[in-house]
Amino acid sequence: MQLIDGRPVFAATDLVAYLACEHLTQLERASLAGLVRRPMRDDPELDIIRKRGFQHEARYLADLEAEGRTTVEIELDGSLEDRGDQLRAAAAETIAAMAGGADVVYQATFFDGTWRGHADFLLRVDSPERRSIWGPYHYEVADTKLARHVKASAILQICSYIDQLERIQGVRPEWLHVALGGSARTVERLRVDDYMAYYRSARDRFLATMADQVAATYPPAGTYPEPVEHCDVCRWAAECVKRRRDDDHLSLVAGISARQRGALTERGVGTLEALGDLALPMDPRLDGTSAEALERIRDQARIQLEGRRTGSNRYELLLPEAGQPIDPERGLATLPPPSPGDLFLDLEGDPFAFDDGLDYLFGVMETDGTFHAFWSRDDSGEFSLDGERRAFEALMDFFDERLRADPDLHIYHYAPYEPTALKRLMGRYGTREEGVDNLLRQGTLVDLLRAVRQSLRASVESYSIKKMEVFYGFEREIDLRDAGSSIVAFEQWLELGEGERPAADHLEKIEAYNRDDVVSTWRLRDWLETLRVELARETGLAVPRPGVRGEAPERLSEELARTQALVERLADPSVIPVDPAERTPEQAGQWLLAQLLGWHRREDKATWWEFFRHMDLTSDQLIDESGPIGGLEPIGPIEEPIKGKQVWRYRFPDQEFDLGRPDKLYEPRRKAENPGDKPGAWACGELVAVDPAALTVDVKRIPGDPHPTAIVPLTIFQTGQHRERLRDLGLWVADHGIDGDGPGRAVRD
Ligand code: SF4
Structure with a gap:
């Protein structure tokens, strides 16, 4: 928000x-009232996102132009000194472009004195049924976003543009x-009417807050900087972190949830x-939190x-209840016996x-002590x-x-990044499907977090591993803060062409960060091994080790090998380029069939x-997962x-x-x-109904069984016949080509 012509003007953001x-809104109000300066946020990672955003937008524009659409670009007139004049001129130019019937208006600007907006694109739609004030056509809004899925914030932002667009062209567009982002270059089309009512209610609440007669104060009196996802990109983040630290805020407790x-x-x-x-138990009990979860965060x-208070780094082992054995499925008992061939892995990724x-x-x-660095570089x-x-x-x-x-x-x-990657x-x-599957199924990968x-x-x-290092006395050779994050260093390398690249040791530095990470993982494993001894000493119990790993089933391996051989024939990288942008439509089709x-x-x-990941979590931990339901209590x-x-x-309790x-x-x-046991033995019933408003779920179950404290859903579809038909088609295409004369034409087209 900013002052234009002496009045506050708002944007969709x-x-x-x-x-x-x-x-955040209250901080912005305070800044508008001149009580505090808006801070600048210097964040190289945000700069990368911004730059990637511009590239994505330019590519979409090129796609539209390649379709032969005429484009009018709206630019703010830098010769005009007054910001209001700039916006008015750009808004008038946008209206003129629409009145002139341009196919695409790029960087369309709206300004009505209270709201300003800059839609990436307005797309002309010819439609006698939905006539604008200029004739049998109107405009719809298209915005580019780097995300792979549509977020609610993107829709709200576009609705704000539509609000202005409808006023100008005299008709509401049907679609937005x-x-x-991503190589799929998906363009999602959503029905405007499905979102406008929510948008209006959000907008009205926002305007009511801004019109609040209570004068802005600094620091804001009625709100608190509770950490939220938006903090990652917020310009006020440093100030809010300081405030929480000064206040000794609860968010400083590791693992505590907002709820x-x-x-x-x-x-x-x-x-x-x-x-x-805090002395426990609380009376009455804390709403929405089990006694175990409360004890856990209190102890943390x-x-x-x-x-x-002691100025020292402290830790304590989580011991079993008195008289109980050590749980073989959890904690230190899940560490396999060290072996000379053990490996320590860390990946660097750039999203x-x-x-x-x-x-x-x-x-x-x-x-x-031998370190191997597998870089994602090709022959060149x-x-x-x-x-x-x-x-x-x-x-x-x-x-x-x-x-x-x-x-x-x-x-x-x-942490789980490595297996996920x-x-x-x-x-x-x-490729390497069986290898990955075996690593996962046989428990070869061990997550120390x-x-x-x-x-x-x-x-x-x-x-985080960096916070844990004080306990096993590991000191890094390279401090990431010296040179920004590894991603930023990698992006700098990518950005510059041959000859302009940073010093030769640039990649070596990235490698050294990574080396520190794997050495730290190794040292941590060794420290945890010493804790096993400590645990045995403190409890007087033997600390179990995980069982012997299972073998890969023979029949499955054979089937997989046949499919894999066919995939490699169809997607042979010497014939089909790995980069999707370099493939012909036929190659793209054949590659898709292979996948x-x-x-x-x-x-x-x-x-x-x-499913197995969820089944290894506790009822409390499942409350913070988005699929299952945790914290169940029987009503009757x-x-x-x-x-x-x-x-x-x-x-x-309320949860996603x-x-x-x-x-x-x-x-x-x-x-x-x-x-x-086999997973079937862990079933606790069937879902009958769930009421998200009342926060209840109905489960059909055997009456004498213990009540579930959490439920994890599982659905496996029967797909044997689909797989066989696809394999038949793959064999045919491998012999005749995706475009050859013969059966399966409709599928291949
Ligand atoms: S940093 Fe976070 S808490 Fe602070 S204003 Fe921004 S979004 Fe709100």
Whole structure:
């Protein structure tokens, strides 16, 4: 927002920011009133996003022009000194371009004295039914966004433009368009009427806040800088972080949720210190938080407080209840026995590069100190998708070779990025599927973050590996803060052409960051091993190790090998370019068919992987997941038992969830109690109904069974016949080409 002609003028981004954080709106009000200067945010990563955004917009413009559409570009007239005059001139030019019937108006500007807006594109639609004031045509708004999915904020922003556009052209457009990022270059088309009512209500609330008779104050009196997603891009972030630290705000407690903060603050527990000193149980109990979850965050605050009061780094082991054995499925018990062939893995990825992102470095450390850096560079030495495919294949082949030499080795990493990236790369290039599957299924990949979270409590505000390093005395050779993040350094390299590149040691520095990460992972593993000894000493119990790894089923491997051979024939990179932009339509079709051959299997796998991940979480942890429901409490049966089953109603705390239409519901506690059973044994009932407003769910279950405390949905589709038909088609195309004369014409077209 800004003052123009002495009056506040708002933009769509102000409305979006208001919905993300009301404190931000109040800070902007204070700045408008001259009470505080708006800070500048110097963030190289945001600069990269901005630059990528401009490139995406330019590409969409080129696509429109390639279709032969006439384009009028609106530019702010820099010769006009007054901002209001600039906007009025650009808005008048936009109206003139529409009245003149241009196919596309680029950088369309709206200004009505209260709202200003800059839509990326207005697209002309010829339609006698929806006539504008200029004739049988009107305009629709298209905006470019780097995201791969349409976000609510993007729709709201476009609705704000439509509000102005409707006023000017005299008719509401039927559709709005969002040109998304990524190589798929998807343009989502959404019906305007589905969103305008919500937009109007949000806009009116925003305007009411801005018209508030209570004068702006600094710092704002009625709002608080609760951390939200928008903080990552907000110019006020440094100020808000300071405020929270000065206030000893609850958000400083590692792992506390916004919901828990809200409930505690309402009960007068508003600081880390107050929570750390809180006596339990609370009476009455804390709304929406189980006793275990409350104890967990209280203990986390307590140890942070102890660290602060004693000026030392503190940790404590999470011990089993008195008289109970050590859970073999959790924490330190999940660490496999160290083996000489163990490897430590860390990936560097850039989500912005090459449209769909690029994992540009795969670093692996061996226990003899040998470091391997697999860079995503192709034969010419440039970073490219082909280079990424080669690096991924080389990495997987390296793992394969090492596993043959030492079948007992494990690959350690910190946090779930590495397995997620390996799955993604397997899908992206349709290669090394069996290798990735075996790593995951046989438990070769070991996430040390999970082991840390489940085994100890430390006086840190976050359990990032860098924060944990003080406990095992690891000192980095390269401080990332010296040269910005690895992504920024990598983008600098990409941006500059041959000859202009930064000094030769630029990539070496990135490699050194990565090397630090894998060495740190190695040191952490060794420290956790010493904690196993400590745990055994403190409890007097043997700390279990995970069981022997399973073998890959033979029949599945054969089927996969046949499919894989066919995929490699169809998508042979010596014939079909790896970069989608370089493929002919026939090559694109053949490549797509190759990817489809493994699609059902990959989708099933993704479902199973996600299912098992959820089944390893506690009821409280599931509250923060977007699929399952955690924190269930029985209310009572809602009907008489029928054929040995009865529908029960459960209440649950407010949370995001999406159960879909599952075949069955499963309960993680059953898996924890019987981890060796088949998944069917963990089922706890069938979904009957869910009421998101009342926060209740109805489950048909066996009346004598223990009540579920959480439910995880699972649906697996029967796709055997689809897979066979696709394989038949793939074999035919491999022999005759995608465009050859013969059967399956409609599918191939
Ligand atoms: S940094 Fe976060 S809390 Fe502060 S104003 Fe911005 S969005 Fe709100």
